[in-house]
Amino acid sequence: MRVLLTGSSGWLGRFLAPLLRAEGHHVTGLDVAPGAHTDVIASVADRDAIDRVFAEHRIEAVIHGGALHKPDIVRYPKQAFVDVNVTGTLNLLEAAVTAGHDRFVFTSTTSLMISQAIRDEAGDAAVWLDEDSGPIEPRNIYGVTKYAAEQLCRLFHAEHGLNCIILRTGRFFPEDDDTHSHPPGENLKANELLHRRLTVEDAARAHIAALARAPEIGFGTYIVSAPTPFARDEAAELRRDAAAVIARHFPDAPALYGARGWELPSRIGRVYDSGRIQRELGFAFGTGFAQLLDALRAGADLPFAHDADYVSPQELARTGEGQCQMS
Template identity: 70%
Template sequence: MRVLLTGSSGWLGRFLAPRLREAGHSVTGLDVAPGIDTDVIGSVADRACVERLFAEHCFDAVIHGGALHKPDIVRYPRQAFIDVNVSGTLHLLEAAVAHGASRFIFTSTTSLMISAAIRAGTANEAVWIDESLAPLEPRNIYGITKLAAEQMCRLIHAEHGLPVLILRTGRFFPEDDDTHRAPDGENMKANELLHRRLTVEDAADAHVLALERAPEIGFGTFILSAPTPFTRADCAALKTDATAVIARIFPDAPALYAARGWSLPERIDRVYDAGRAERVLGFRCRTGFAEQLAALRDQSPSPVTHDPTYLSPKEAG
């Protein structure tokens, strides 16, 4: 298929574009910043640019991974989020319909499911988060605009029948967390594989599969995260003594962490359940907390990339 990939210079794009080509697709990368897999420098907020690309390439499919993200809140005004995340998505959806594209994959975020209350962690137990969570009350302009874009995807599918799959990805960024500093980045990323993270490689593989399955499924929203070892029955204990829950499931985890100088989480306030992606989409992340522990046992590199120097290409100039 002829695929338009937005955000092709970004962290996901640099892993996704080669996988798409390996699967036999012809990929045109669109990004505001140059990159090895970016063919066109431009913004999805520029309707004329989007329409020109569709007219020139007659895309069969769109994978819309380009966006302003949560760290961009301190860099850009709210209007920029609306222009890129909302209007840009609309431009792509309408062009896809007008030019007869057969499918549309939208990279969304689990962040839009986290209200201020969930973020504050005031509940008596960990919040179990799956696609049925409601009402959705995003706590910042990033989440608000991604949710609005999701709703436009739903509307266009309902009105025109365009197959659309929405992938709400957990964390897979390589840089340090922009709000938390303890534990350190690599330790934190390893911990997050328990309940809210996936590797960028798994995120890319999920998009390739979604591209294949979209016409068959028609429309769907899927959380993407490493398979959690927890169950709903663990939620109360996770909020009071997560370390004990982890040790019960992975008896050697405390010793492996201690040998590395890492700390297991004392409390976990939310758990992402990616079960629907496995049941309906047929996707399960290859890498989870068990694989992280295996790397510690073997003294091999962590399966999760940690790069505290990483800077988005659009900010790197």
């Protein structure tokens, strides 16, 4: 298929574009910043540009990964999030329907599921989050606009029969967390593989699976996060003493962490359950906490990317040219 990949210069795009080509697809990359896999420099908010891309490249399917993200909140006004995340998605959906497409994959985020109450972790048990959790009450403009875009996908499936798969991805960014500094980078990412993170490679592979299965599924929303080793009935203990629960599942984890100078989490306030994508799409994650421990035992490279100095191509373009650009 001739696939339009938005956000092609970004972290996900650099892994997803080669996988799409390896599957035999012809990929047209669109982004506001240049990149190795970007063919068209444009914003999804520019409807004329989108129409030209569809016509000139004879687009047959869309994977929409381009967006303004949570760290962008400090750099862009709320209107920019509406323009890119909502209007941009609407532009692509309308163009896809006009072109007679049968599949559309939308990269969403688990972040939109986190209300302020969940963020505060005030309860006496970890919150277990799956696709049926709710009500959805996003706590910031990023979550609000991504949820609005999800609802546009649902509407276009209902009104036009466009097969849409929404992937609510957990964390897979390589840079340090923008709000937490303890434990430091690699240690935090390792901990998050237990309940809220996945590798960028698995994120890319999930998009490939969604593209292939969209006509069969019709419409579906899926959490994409490394499989948690925990069970729902451990939620209260995870909130009280997560390290004890982890040691029960992985007896040598404390020693492996100690040898590296790392800390296991003392408590976990939320767990993302990705069981549905495994059951319904037959998707198998390649990396989770068990594979991390395998790497620690073997003294091998960590199975996830960490780059404390990573800066997105979007931000490099913005600061380099002194103007607001969005992807």
